[in-house]
Amino acid sequence: xxxxxxxxxxxxxxxxxxxxxxxxxxxxxxxxxxxxxxxxxxxxxxxxxxxxxxxxxxxxxxxxxxxxxxxxxxxxxxxxxxxxxxxxxxxxxxxxxxxxxxxxxxxxxx
Amino acid sequence: xxxxxxxxxxxxxxxxxxxxxxxxxxxxxxxxxxxxxxxxxxxxxxxxxxxxxxxxxxxxxxxxxxxxxxxxxxxxxxxxxxxxxxxxxxxxxxxxxxxxxxxxxxxxxxxxxxxxxx
Numbered sequence: 001x002x003x004x005x006x007x008x009x010x011x012x013x014x015x016x017x018x019x020x021x022x023x024x025x026x027x028x029x030x031x032x033x034x035x036x037x038x039x040x041x042x043x044x045x046x047x048x049x050x051x052x053x054x055x056x057x058x059x060x061x062x063x064x065x066x067x068x069x070x071x072x073x074x075x076x077x078x079x080x081x082x083x084x085x086x087x088x089x090x091x092x093x094x095x096x097x098x099x100x101x102x103x104x105x106x107x108x109x110x
Numbered sequence: 111x112x113x114x115x116x117x118x119x120x121x122x123x124x125x126x127x128x129x130x131x132x133x134x135x136x137x138x139x140x141x142x143x144x145x146x147x148x149x150x151x152x153x154x155x156x157x158x159x160x161x162x163x164x165x166x167x168x169x170x171x172x173x174x175x176x177x178x179x180x181x182x183x184x185x186x187x188x189x190x191x192x193x194x195x196x197x198x199x200x201x202x203x204x205x206x207x208x209x210x211x212x213x214x215x216x217x218x219x220x221x222x223x224x225x226x227x228x
């Protein structure tokens with residue numbers, strides 16, 4: 001399958017450790033912020049979203065933090081597993097459009 | 111149930127040729143989106159359909175690109191006089207309803223069509 005990010009920033013973590021992936025967004029008017037996971041040869045897969053009036057939301061093994069003051073979004077993955085290896089994109093919803101940020105490749109070392 | 115499907119998975123064409131890329135959304139999803147993803151980049155919005163009509167085509171790069179959704183289900187993205195710069199992965203997504211700001215209407219993505227223009 002095609003590699004979706006040959007020149008992306010890479011985060012390498014040990015299996016079992018926690019991962020933190022960061023993202024800056026641009027549009028203060030966006031109402032939702034979303035994290036997507038993309039594996040090679042596949043389309044983006046929804047992980048978690050957060051509404052703009054919240055600053056934290058938790059899912060299964062994942063937490064998203066939103067700092068509107070500095071327009072910063074982060075994704076925390078607890079107990080990172082080999083299956084978490086992928087490219088991660090943040091996106092903001094402006095109306096119905098998703099505006100994707102630049103991705104981060106997560107590599108999980110066994 | 112079945113997800114969003116796209117055909118073909120790969121398409122190689124020569125500069126100047128015409129191509130059609132097909133998207134089958136999830137059954138019952140009224141909203142359909144096309145995005146383009148260049149290597150190493152995030153997807154970029156091209157066009158959004160609500161039902162049969164293109165509600166927003168502002169992301170189409172020029173008039174060589176056109177998309178239709180005649181029956182409100184399957185959509186076809188058409189590219190005329192292809193150029194090498196059109197090479198990318200073309201992603202289709204669908205969502206259940208028209209996003210109205212009342213909750214996040216998740217967009218489900220297909221696997222994409224990888225277009226290579228030689």
